[in-house]
Amino acid sequence: MDASSPTKGSRKKGRGKDYGQRYELATALYDGPRTAEQLSEHLRGYLKLIGLFAVYARMQSTQPREHLLEVIHAALHEMIEEGWVIRDGDQYLLTEKGREEAEKPLSEFRRTRALLARVAMPSTVSKVSLMVHLFLAAIKLPIGWISGSVGLINDGVDTLLDAFSSMLVFAGIKYQMERLANVVLVLLMLGTGSYALFEAGRRFFVPVQLEADWVAYVAILVSAIFCGLLWAYQRLIGLESGNMALITQSIDSRNHVVVAASVTVGLIAAAFQMPLLDTIVGAFVAALILKSAVEIGFELVRNWNEETFDLSSYKVGLLERYKTFRQDQFCEWILFSVYQGHVRTRDELERSAFDSLNFEANRTLQELGLSERTNLEALAARAIDMVFSRGWIEGDEGIRLTEAGFEHLSTAMRGMWLRPYSPSPEKMRADTAHFLGRVAHAGRGPQRRFRRGQSNSEKDPRLTDED
Numbered sequence: 001m002d003a004s005s006p007t008k009g010s011r012k013k014g015r016g017k018d019y020g021q022r023y024e025l026a027t028a029l030y031d032g033p034r035t036a037e038q039l040s041e042h043l044r045g046y047l048k049l050i051g052l053f054a055v056y057a058r059m060q061s062t063q064p065r066e067h068l069l070e071v072i073h074a075a076l077h078e079m080i081e082e083g084w085v086i087r088d089g090d091q092y093l094l095t096e097k098g099r100e101e102a103e104k105p106l107s108e109f110r111r112t113r114a115l116l117a118r119v120a121m122p123s124t125v126s127k128v129s130l131m132v133h134l135f136l137a138a139i140k141l142p143i144g145w146i147s148g149s150v151g152l153i154n155d156g157v158d159t160l161l162d163a164f165s166s167m168l169v170f171a172g173i174k175y176q177m178e179r180l181a182n183v184v185l186v187l188l189m190l191g192t193g194s195y196a197l198f199e200a201g202r203r204f205f206v207p208v209q210l211e212a213d214w215v216a217y218v219a220i221l222v223s224a225i226f227c228g229l230l231w232a233y234q235r236l237i238g239l240e241s242g243n244m245a246l247i248t249q250s251i252d253s254r255n256h257v258v259v260a261a262s263v264t265v266g267l268i269a270a271a272f273q274m275p276l277l278d279t280i281v282g283a284f285v286a287a288l289i290l291k292s293a294v295e296i297g298f299e300l301v302r303n304w305n306e307e308t309f310d311l312s313s314y315k316v317g318l319l320e321r322y323k324t325f326r327q328d329q330f331c332e333w334i335l336f337s338v339y340q341g342h343v344r345t346r347d348e349l350e351r352s353a354f355d356s357l358n359f360e361a362n363r364t365l366q367e368l369g370l371s372e373r374t375n376l377e378a379l380a381a382r383a384i385d386m387v388f389s390r391g392w393i394e395g396d397e398g399i400r401l402t403e404a405g406f407e408h409l410s411t412a413m414r415g416m417w418l419r420p421y422s423p424s425p426e427k428m429r430a431d432t433a434h435f436l437g438r439v440a441h442a443g444r445g446p447q448r449r450f451r452r453g454q455s456n457s458e459k460d461p462r463l464t465d466e467d
Contacts, residue, residue: 021075026084026094026102030363033093036076040068048356049365051326053333054412109367116369122243125234126170129249132230133163136223136256143219153199155223155259155285158192162252169245179300182245186297189252193289200282217264224260227253235316244300244309251292259285330383331392335409338393339401346384346396353380 140156172181238246269277392405
């Protein structure tokens with residue numbers, strides 16, 4: 001088939017590039033020939049990258065592995081027909097045409113890596129923050145004055161000052177004066193909070209009739225969405241770079257999300273002719289801003305003489321839960337490896353654990369810059385310590401699962417695959433292989449019932465482990 005001819009299901013010209021399964025196999029062959037089994041391991045390796053170590057271990061069972069190999073062989077057959085790949089015994093290698101095709105997604109990955117590097121720069125975060133704050137202030141202030149909402153006006157003024165603070169953060173990063181920029185940010189937060197508290201108090205003695213319409217509600221919704229995204233962006237890059245000024249800005253962005261909800265309450269109160277409630281909301285906004293400013297101020301004073309700030313209290317909860325999940329998954333992978341007899345000593349276990357986290361041979365991840373940023377070595381060390389300290393594995397020269405380790409592994413496998421509990425290691429081995437085989441075929445899912453009294457002579461020979 002001519003490479004220029006449209007393939008089955010091809011897109012219309014200019015609609016976009018399709019870098020799918022064949023291109024992934026081509027990039028895997030870019031650095032040299034590989035066997036189909038090595039390509040299968042390459043694809044399964046992405047499960048480890050995202051932390052699904054237990055799923056990766058189960059994918060090594062006979063029938064799921066064979067199913068994946070069937071898919072790979074079918075794709076390789078198409079690639080051979082199109083002149084991308086030639087076969088040399090058990091190995092497959094790219095032709096010149098195949099290397100040209102593989103270079104297409106790789107060049108896109110290089111550009112993506114450069115873009116991600118720019119996005120992750122603290123200076124870029126400050127620029128994005130400036131544009132977002134100016135945009136939100138241009139929405140909030142006019143609508144706040146028209147509706148008369150003190151909460152929306154206070155939030156708009158605070159957003160305008162946030163734009164100024166973003167310029168300060170950018171200047172601080174550029175001239176290496178982050179601490180000074182952070183001090184100014186805290187002072188601005190204190191000033192904004194004090195003004196908001198004064199305005200709320202004035203409205204308490206001089207009530208103003210509020211007018212709210214759907215435009216005000218839309219402004220609040222837009223503000224909440226943008227500030228929520230900005231909070232995540234500032235917090236993640238702030239933690240990654242250790243920049244306290246970005247952490248301070250992320251706290252202010254989080255406050256805006258809470259403020260958006262509070263202002264909404266005030267606008268609803270306006271619809272029911274309850275201006276006092278809007279005044280209370282304005283006071284709440286002021287208290288929230290002042291509280292954040294005082295907390296950050298104490299943090300600055302406490303760490304003023306330190307080279308770096310302790311940012312452990314500002315970690316993102318969802319991200320920490322993901323790290324815990326990934327840690328648990330790796331522990332289950334260790335238990336499964338010991339259970340299957342893949343490692344027999346602690347030294348073998350450590351080598352196997354660290355080797356499993358080596359993605360330097362993955363050309364796609366190399367070009368994206370992810371093979372160097374995985375930083376999972378510490379995860380492996382913690383997981384190995386955990387399985388021994390929790391009593392799941394015992395021994396040194398001859399390691400083995402304890403009863404507690406087997407119980408945990410069996411429970412984990414039942415939870416992941418919704419399979420019944422196996423009362424013994426032998427039964428779990430047979431049931432796991434049988435179950436995974438059914439999952440791999442047309443997505444039929446778990447069996448509704450297992451024959452618990454099945455003898456070894458009655459078992460299908462295809463269900464025996466070949467690992």
